[in-house]
Amino acid sequence: MQNVKKFAIIVGIVLGVIIIVGITLAAIFHVLLDLLYIILAILALLLIGAVLFQVYSILMLINTIKTVRSEVQPLVASVQETMGVVKDTAKTAGHTVSTIGNTAQLTQEFAMGPAVRAVAAVVAGQGMLRVFLGKGRVRSQAEARRKQQLEAMQAAVGGGE
Numbered sequence: 059m060q061n062v063k064k065f066a067i068i069v070g071i072v073l074g075v076i077i078i079v080g081i082t083l084a085a086i087f088h089v090l091l092d093l094l095y096i097i098l099a100i101l102a103l104l105l106i107g108a109v110l111f112q113v114y115s116i117l118m119l120i121n122t123i124k125t126v127r128s129e130v131q132p133l134v135a136s137v138q139e140t141m142g143v144v145k146d147t148a149k150t151a152g153h154t155v156s157t158i159g160n161t162a163q164l165t166q167e168f169a170m171g172p173a174v175r176a177v178a179a180v181v182a183g184q185g186m187l188r189v190f191l192g193k194g195r196v197r198s199q200a201e202a203r204r205k206q207q208l209e210a211m212q213a214a215v216g217g218g219e
Contacts, residue, residue, distance in 0.1 A: 084093040 080093070081090075084090045
């Protein structure tokens, strides 16, 4: 980019020098009016060329817009179809989740609930039998944890001395 900038500056300076020298020479030889007509003719040709390039660019723009429109319409139709499929999938997924939830609730009520109650009754019965038969002492899990913590603290204090 820097090279292009330097080149443009150099070309601008050279053209400026040529124009100044040309106007000076035309003034010396008294042909300023002829130089003016030549410059106006060149500018008119450049203006016509610029207009033709603008017309060409507008035609290319119109052609591009037509192409984009013809390409976008099938794309929009495809997106709408995909959205329909996504909506149907979401509905199906919602129904599936609802069915799984109902099945889990039924399993809990009719299979797991009675089984858990039966196991709890057996464990409670075993505990009661141990107490009544004198083979055990009722001790809660909290008491067992407290005893383990106390033993650990005593071991730590005894090991530290």
